[in-house]
Amino acid sequence: MDDGINATYITLDGLVEVSKYRYVYFFIIFTLYILILCSNSTVVYLIWIHKNLHEPMYIFIAALLVNSIIYSTAVYPKLLVDFLSEKQIITYSACLFQFYLFYAVGSSEFLLLSAMSYDRYVSICKPLQYPTIMRKNTVSIILFFAWLLPACHVAVLTILSSETKLCNFILKGIFCNNAIYRLQCVSSGVITIFGIVSSLDLSFLPMLFIIFTYTKILIITYKSCKEVRKKAAETCLPHLLVLISFPV
Numbered sequence: 001m002d003d004g005i006n007a008t009y010i011t012l013d014g015l016v017e018v019s020k021y022r023y024v025y026f027f028i029i030f031t032l033y034i035l036i037l038c039s040n041s042t043v044v045y046l047i048w049i050h051k052n053l054h055e056p057m058y059i060f061i062a063a064l065l066v067n068s069i070i071y072s073t074a075v076y077p078k079l080l081v082d083f084l085s086e087k088q089i090i091t092y093s094a095c096l097f098q099f100y101l102f103y104a105v106g107s108s109e110f111l112l113l114s115a116m117s118y119d120r121y122v123s124i125c126k127p128l129q130y131p132t133i134m135r136k137n138t139v140s141i142i143l144f145f146a147w148l149l150p151a152c153h154v155a156v157l158t159i160l161s162s163e164t165k166l167c168n169f170i171l172k173g174i175f176c177n178n179a180i181y182r183l184q185c186v187s188s189g190v191i192t193i194f195g196i197v198s199s200l201d202l203s204f205l206p207m208l209f210i211i212f213t214y215t216k217i218l219i220i221t222y223k224s225c226k227e228v229r230k231k232a233a234e235t236c237l238p239h240l241l242v243l244i245s246f247p248v
Contacts, residue, residue, distance in 0.1 A: 010095050010183070012088040014174040019086075026083040033076040040065040056119045056134045063143055064112050067105045074101035075175050082174070092166070095176040100158045102177060107150035107202035114206035114213075115142045120236050121213040125220050153198040160191050 047053045047062045078098065082088040090098070122133050167185035181191065217236065 008091055009089050009169065010092055010176075010180075011170045012082060012090060012174060013170050013172055015082060015088055022083045026080055029076055029079055029083070033072055033080070036072045036076075037069060040069050056139050057116060059139055059143070060112050060116045060119065063146070064109060067109055067112070070101065071105045074098055074105065079174060088174075090176065093162075095171070095180060096158050096162055098176040099161070099180055100154050102175070103157075104150045104154040107154065107198070108146050110203050110206040111146040111149065112143075114209045115146060117210040117213040121217055124217050124236070150202050153194075153202060156194060157191060157198065160188065160194070164188055164191070 044062045044065050047058050075098070078090065078094075119134055122130050126133065161180060161184075164184045165186075166183045168183045171179055171183060173179045181187070214236075
């Protein structure tokens with residue numbers, strides 16, 4: 001096999017005993033993938049058709065569910081093919097595309113979660129100003145940048161990686177993630193620095209913002225009457241459930 005072909009194809013070396021349990025793995029992942037598609041699509045459709053659910057909180061939840069569908073589609077179909085294949089290989093361009101979708105969609109979820117926390121903060125701490133602040137245009141702008149910023153950040157990392165020479169063609173994983181950097185002949189300082197900046201912008205800062213907003217909510221509700229605390233608990237429940245389930 002010549003160097004041109006070696007440079008094109010990557011072997012995924014993260015699957016263990018595929019030949020022995022391939023149909024079991026296939027059935028489990030296929031069932032999980034179908035459940036994700038059906039359940040998330042159903043909820044998004046219900047939010048879409050019911051006008052009483054056209055509120056910022058439910059719109060952000062719908063956006064997260066759309067992300068989940070894209071996220072799963074970036075990983076599961078290729079994984080299902082690999083379970084039934086003798087060799088688990090992928091072209092480097094397809095690997096970079098999977099890498100791009102995985103991190104662009106995953107990073108946008110942090111921004112969407114921070115947008116949801118801001119929505120709850122305005123709803124509880126500034127209830128009279130809520131209709132003015134959280135207008136449809138505002139929600140649309142938040143959604144636009146929640147998807148655009150990660151897409152641009154990860155696009156830079158993907159382009160830089162595509163221009164880097166590879167010396168290793170065996171990826172220790174079941175899909176293309178940050179492990180692709182171990183395939184490169186020389187570690188790129190530019191990619192490392194930009195990766196750290198992207199992690200700060202797209203993960204660390206949004207999580208700090210979520211902590212800040214909920215700290216403010218707790219302080220205000222603690223100083224308020226029982227009715228206000230009850231309302232705050234009810235209005236924050238959907239977001240808290242999403243936050244709890246997010247790392248799973």
